[in-house]
Amino acid sequence: MADGGSERNRQLPQNLQSLLRMAVEAGAAAGEGSAAEPMPEERRQWLQEALASAFSGQADELQQIKDCLQCLQGEPGEGTEEEEERREQALDLLADLCENIDNAADFCKLDGMRLLLEQYLERPEAELRWRAAHLVGTCSQNVPFVQEHALALGAMGTLLRLLDRDCSEAVRVKALFASSCLVREQEVGLLEFLKEDGFSVLMRAMQSDVMKLKVKSAFLLQNLLLSHPEHRDTLCSMGMVQQLVALLRTDHNSFHEHVLGALCSLVTDFPRGLAECRVPELGFEQLLREHRRQVQMQEEFQEELEFCERLLRICFQDSPEDSVGMDR
The missing domain is CATH 1.25.10.10 (Leucine-rich Repeat Variant)
Structure with missing residues (x-):
């Protein structure tokens, strides 16, 4: 029984879609017996643990976004080499987290997009600029709310300027990626693209x-x-x-x-x-x-x-x- 529990723990779902699928499978398995037969206590406990794990994971990710944004606060040119490295790591982590649409929306609601556009795309350090451009694109891909939010903040003009003139090859490539994410399948983005x-x-x-x-x-x-x-x-x-x-x-x-x-x-x-x-x-x-x-x-x-x-x-x-x- 202990081995079975250990195996189930290793198979806890990693996202809500997996969780829903497992819940459906669990319901179907319970339905194979008598209609009035209750779900076994062991399976009920396993599903409760899965729910708790999934929703606590969501809460943890939101907190991580907040922690990263706190790390990124500060005026341009401020801080040591070690501080710059911490900011690079924060941008990398945000890029991973914002692959998730809900996290990308939360990032914008916490004013993260404004921070990127008003500070980090203008930073003197190319390592920070290209990571910021990459994050703009990652958040914006196929997410109309985020696209419109970024465009309203003037993202297209800034990104096209970086693509056209930045001295860093990496910044130019990432600015092109972000511009593409804002213009494709987005009418407002195309209008801004043409205007610029x-x-x-x-x-x-x-x-x-x-x-x-x-x-x-x-x-x-x-x-x-x-x-x-x-x-x-x-x-x-x-x-x-x-x-x-x-x-x-x-x-x-x-x-x-x-x-x-x-x-x-x-x-x-x-x-x-x-x-x-x-x-x-x-x-x-x-x-x-x-x-x-x-x-x-x-x-x-x-x-x-x-x-x-x-x-x-x-x-x-x-x-x-x-x-x-x-x-x-």
Whole structure:
């Protein structure tokens, strides 16, 4: 009996979803006998312990959030190297805790988001800035309440400025992550992104020497075009077609797939984008054919190959049969 109890203790649920599932299973097991048969005392005690453990865990996490915020209080430039390390650890712990939606909401209600945006994204220490940007993104992912709260505090402008100008590569990458979390599937976020000239910032990020920025910014552009094709005219006016084609002329890399995907979105059912891709001086057709030859025998670039073939078909009426003959 003691061994059974020990085994059950090891299997206590780690979250409320697991707890509910176990409660249902326990109810089903009790129902296998007589309808009037009470739940065995041992199982009842086990469920009570599970409930107590789950809810005390929630309370413990809220207290941890409060403790971390207390650690983070203080004016910029204040404290020793040891104090900075404690603040880094507090931001790391908050990032783990705020993976949970309820914790992210509690963090905002305790004014944690304001602290990040008004102090920590402006700190002189890059280690604190990138952790703060990461935490903004972690809290905001797919949580409308947190997204709206952060945007109301001016998060988009601050994050795009960091992405565009910060001297730290890590800060720029995390600022892009946080910006993405605020703009995707969030109409208010997209409006702020447009107001802050976010597409120009993305263009410059794709032209940087930081490969992570190139890949992630091209991926974000591709997704924004898929979900918001109404902004294609704005992008064409910015010279986005020419800029994307220029990026394809650089040494082949993983971000080319997203560049080609963005170009597909700019030409599909959009005459202006199509016309710009067909300008002879751009040399886009020959570039696509060379790119296709480069990737067609490599299985890991299958999606990139499909984008090439789609662009050739849409822009230059290239059929699969014609392409095989021409490549030979």
